[in-house]
Structures are given as C-alpha cells and as structure tokens.
Amino acid sequence: MSLSDQYPSNTDVQAEPIQLSRRRLLLGSAGAMASVSLLGFSPLTRAEEPKTLPDYVKWKNANEVIVHSANTIETERGAIGSGVVTPSDKLYVRNNLPAPNEQIVADRDAWKVSIKGVNNPKTLTIADLKDMGIETVTTVLQCSGNGRAFFEHGPGGTQWGTGAAGCIVWTGVRLRDVVEKLGGVKAGMNYITSTGGESLPAGLDPKTIQVERSVPTRALDQALLAWEMNDDPMPLAHGGPLRMVMPGYYGVNNVKYVEQVAFTEDQSEAKIQTSGYRIRPIGDKGAPGQPSMWEMPVKSWVTAPLSNTNKGRNMIHGVAFGGINAVAKVDVSIDGGKTWKQARFLGPDMGRYAWRPFVLATDLSPGEYRIVSRATDSEGNTQPPNRTENERGYGNASWKDHGVSVTVG
CATH class of the missing domain: 2.60.40.650 (Immunoglobulin-like)
Known part of the structure; x- marks a missing residue:
C-alpha cells in the first residue's frame, strides 16, 4: 500500500475517501444507496450488501454497522436499541490515521504518556496513572461530521447519517488528579493539547498529519485519561491502551493512543487544529480564526x-x-x-x-x-x-x- 493510500491528502487531514453529493448519494452505488434509509427514504435490504470488516475490527458486529472505509465504520441507525450504553461491537469507528500495530496493547501498563506544562512535568506509565486515582464517566462520543449526509451541497468526507455516535462508559484517572500530583498547571496556560501516538510516515512534516488537538483549559474539570471502555481494556480500534476522553466535546478531541498531554499557551500548530475541524463558509479554506469543533450542542x-x-x-x-x-x-x-x-x-x-x-x-x-x-x-x-x-x-x-x-x- 502506498503512502498516498494510507495517508490521503485533503484540507482537513482526514482519511475520508468517500465524497458524494446528495444526488450521487441517492442515485449512486449500493453502498451509497444504503445511506438513503438514513435520510428517511425507502430503505434497501442491507443483507444484500457485502460487508468486509478490516482486521483490526473483525470483532465488530458486521450486521449492525456500515463499512464506509477501513478507517470509517458507522453504526446502523436501528442498531442502537433502547439501552443507554452502546455495545462496543456496534460502536462506530473514525480514525484520522491507520490504527497502530497491536504490539502497543501487548503490555498495556507499560504505555507512557508525558505530562507537560505543569510545575513538575513527568512521563508516566499507565501503571503510574492507576496509582493516582480512578473514575468512571459515561459520555456521548460523536464524530464532528455526524449528520454530514444531510447537507445539500455534498461536502467531502464520509457521508455519516446518524451512526457516527454512541454512548460509552469510560474508566481511567481524572486529568485534574494527575495535574494536582504534578504541582498544578503552570501560569498562563490556556489550552490542553493532546498528542496521539500513531506511527507517522517518514518524509512528511509531522504537523501536516499528526493527530494533535487543543481544547480550552475549562475542559480540565471533566477530562479523563481512560484505559477501559465499557468495562473492558480499551480496544486498539478505539484508542487503546490509553485515550484522552473529553466529555461533552466532539470525538476528534478525544485523542487516541495519547502519548503526550501538554498545557500550552497557544493552540497546536498541527494542521488538524489550525485549519482542520473548523466551521467555515462553503467554499472557504480552514483557518485558525474560525470556530473549532469543541463542545457539542443538544x-x-x-x-x-x-x-x-x-x-x-x-x-x-x-x-x-x-x-x-x-x-x-x-x-x-x-x-x-x-x-x-x-x-x-x-x-x-x-x-x-x-x-x-x-x-x-x-x-x-x-x-x-x-x-x-x-x-x-x-x-x-x-x-x-x-x-x-x-x-x-x-x-x-x-x-x-x-x-x-x-x-x-
């Protein structure tokens, strides 16, 4: 597989190869037509559609998801049921980069995360974090593009209906507890900047592709460094062994494979922050001054x-x-x-x-x-x-x- 296949280039640093207008969505291929039922029109029989799950999510329930691509898998609208918690095997998948090798979850407690921008910066293992406290929180996890399929202008990216969302039970340590044990946040820091640990290809500027997101420090009260999802060890597909969980914030801020958490004066210079995930007028390019996809609305x-x-x-x-x-x-x-x-x-x-x-x-x-x-x-x-x-x-x-x-x- 070439680098261009693994790391497709677009303005938002997103591995979202499906780009369909509303007309193509309604009249195109079987995969696209499957999304028609999500728009409230006559549905097709999904049993007739071939479904191939990528190896890293073979454990998912193929009958309850829509496979858009190797990095984008949607929960069927009717698969949610009436329970509060979304079963892990039905939960959507949205990766900005290919998932790392499974070796990173072979020894989970040995995974390291660096905490910076505090008075006593330190690199901690998951084993260290487990000694600092434990908390469980249930949150909605939702992709910023959930509902994209309904836009008339046919925006590029995965044509999510309603299934890029779920309600998950996370277990880990409160970021505030970690920070307090490291002497507190340094003065003048305005953002929590989380960096993902995905492998990056050689020859590319890391800032153009790295998953690194900044959110305002007001999120500190609810932020969680989580190592369990729905009472099981964090699956690789969902950020295991360690994931930043930002309750109330869009999914992109819940950084997977988190290897660094820094309190920073300014937002990250990574493209996914500076121009990606920005609310901008149709036809405009992303820019730092535009609203970022942070807190979710009702x-x-x-x-x-x-x-x-x-x-x-x-x-x-x-x-x-x-x-x-x-x-x-x-x-x-x-x-x-x-x-x-x-x-x-x-x-x-x-x-x-x-x-x-x-x-x-x-x-x-x-x-x-x-x-x-x-x-x-x-x-x-x-x-x-x-x-x-x-x-x-x-x-x-x-x-x-x-x-x-x-x-x-």
Missing part, C-alpha cells in the same frame, strides 16, 4: 420505526443528549414538526454527558408520517430546526434533517 434523533410499521399502538424510540450540558426533555412530532408531544426517558440517568433513550407511545392510522424529535438541555437550549451550513458538513444538530419518513399499513 441533539436527538429517532431510532425506530424507520421506514414501515403497522397501524395501531406504536412505540417511537430514539436517543437525546445535551452535549456539554445534561439533556432535560425531548419532544416528538409525527407530522414533521407541526405538533409536539413530550416523550419519556428510558433507563437510568448516567450523568450529564450521557444520552437518554426516549420513547413516545402513540396510535398511528394507515398513512405517511414524518417523525422528528427535538431535545432541550438543562440550560434551556433547544435543538434547532435547521443545520448551520458549512463547507465540511460539521455539527449538524437539525431536527428536520434527522427525521424519518414512515409508512403505516
């Missing part, structure tokens, strides 16, 4: 029914989360948003950063319905009807886009 979507159902009593299921805040309520409409009824949450509340499955029981007569959901967070922010148009198709929380068209017979 969002929800329906997970069942998705295309057809029987007349009479129906249970409309979905998931809702508040992003950086807790989700407070979710309303459901069966007429495209003309009228609303409040749904009820299912299962336990697993914290501010977790999603809440919801259900609305309703009677449906034969006919066509447009089912949508609209969530509100604890601060009163309500999911918007429309998306924010932008070049890369980031941050789509539109309740209109995430609706489904259902035929009742």
Whole structure:
C-alpha cells in the first residue's frame, strides 16, 4: 500500500475517501444507496450488501454497522436499541490515521504518556496513572461530521447519517488528579493539547498529519485519561491502551493512543487544529480564526420505526443528549414538526454527558408520517430546526434533517 493510500491528502487531514453529493448519494452505488434509509427514504435490504470488516475490527458486529472505509465504520441507525450504553461491537469507528500495530496493547501498563506544562512535568506509565486515582464517566462520543449526509451541497468526507455516535462508559484517572500530583498547571496556560501516538510516515512534516488537538483549559474539570471502555481494556480500534476522553466535546478531541498531554499557551500548530475541524463558509479554506469543533450542542434523533410499521399502538424510540450540558426533555412530532408531544426517558440517568433513550407511545392510522424529535438541555437550549451550513458538513444538530419518513399499513 502506498503512502498516498494510507495517508490521503485533503484540507482537513482526514482519511475520508468517500465524497458524494446528495444526488450521487441517492442515485449512486449500493453502498451509497444504503445511506438513503438514513435520510428517511425507502430503505434497501442491507443483507444484500457485502460487508468486509478490516482486521483490526473483525470483532465488530458486521450486521449492525456500515463499512464506509477501513478507517470509517458507522453504526446502523436501528442498531442502537433502547439501552443507554452502546455495545462496543456496534460502536462506530473514525480514525484520522491507520490504527497502530497491536504490539502497543501487548503490555498495556507499560504505555507512557508525558505530562507537560505543569510545575513538575513527568512521563508516566499507565501503571503510574492507576496509582493516582480512578473514575468512571459515561459520555456521548460523536464524530464532528455526524449528520454530514444531510447537507445539500455534498461536502467531502464520509457521508455519516446518524451512526457516527454512541454512548460509552469510560474508566481511567481524572486529568485534574494527575495535574494536582504534578504541582498544578503552570501560569498562563490556556489550552490542553493532546498528542496521539500513531506511527507517522517518514518524509512528511509531522504537523501536516499528526493527530494533535487543543481544547480550552475549562475542559480540565471533566477530562479523563481512560484505559477501559465499557468495562473492558480499551480496544486498539478505539484508542487503546490509553485515550484522552473529553466529555461533552466532539470525538476528534478525544485523542487516541495519547502519548503526550501538554498545557500550552497557544493552540497546536498541527494542521488538524489550525485549519482542520473548523466551521467555515462553503467554499472557504480552514483557518485558525474560525470556530473549532469543541463542545457539542443538544441533539436527538429517532431510532425506530424507520421506514414501515403497522397501524395501531406504536412505540417511537430514539436517543437525546445535551452535549456539554445534561439533556432535560425531548419532544416528538409525527407530522414533521407541526405538533409536539413530550416523550419519556428510558433507563437510568448516567450523568450529564450521557444520552437518554426516549420513547413516545402513540396510535398511528394507515398513512405517511414524518417523525422528528427535538431535545432541550438543562440550560434551556433547544435543538434547532435547521443545520448551520458549512463547507465540511460539521455539527449538524437539525431536527428536520434527522427525521424519518414512515409508512403505516
């Protein structure tokens, strides 16, 4: 495999080879047409589609995911179910670079991470971290491009529907606890900058391809250095042996294979930070002054029914989360948003950063319905009807886009 195959070049340093306009999405190949059901149109039978999982994720449930590429695998919209936690074998995969060799998880406790920008900088092993404390937090993990398939201008990148998201239980040590044991953060530091440990090809400027993300130091209170996911050792595909977890922040900030955490005065100079993952007008290039994909907003979507159902009593299921805040309520409409009824949450509340499955029981007569959901967070922010148009198709929380068209017979 050539370097260009392994490390495709584009303006956002993203290994996202699928670039489809809305028309191509609807009329193109079988793989593209499979995404049509995610848009609320007539679905195809996914059993007819060949599915080949890359070796590093052979343990995934092939019947519950959509394989876009070796580095981009989406959870089927109907695979979420009504539980809070997304099973690891159904969780989406989004890698900016190919996953490292499995040798890095052979001796997990020996993995090293350097902590810089503190008064007593030090390199620590996972074994050291385990002696500093332990915490478990449940969070929504969501790719910045989740919902990209709904944008009309056909932004480049993987055409995610709703399946580049999941709700995960992480276990590790709070970054704040580590920092306190190292004498605290140095004065004047404004960002937490995490660096991934993927192997980089020779001959390229590391800053053009390295996964290194900076977030404001306000994230310190919730940040976690995690070595377990859903009560198992962190899988290689999801950042094992050690991953930075930034609850309430988009997935790209949850850096995998983290080998350095630095408190810095300025944001990283890596391309993935300076021009990648920026909200910018259609046609514009990425630049440091544009909004970065940091905190997530409130969002929800329906997970069942998705295309057809029987007349009479129906249970409309979905998931809702508040992003950086807790989700407070979710309303459901069966007429495209003309009228609303409040749904009820299912299962336990697993914290501010977790999603809440919801259900609305309703009677449906034969006919066509447009089912949508609209969530509100604890601060009163309500999911918007429309998306924010932008070049890369980031941050789509539109309740209109995430609706489904259902035929009742």
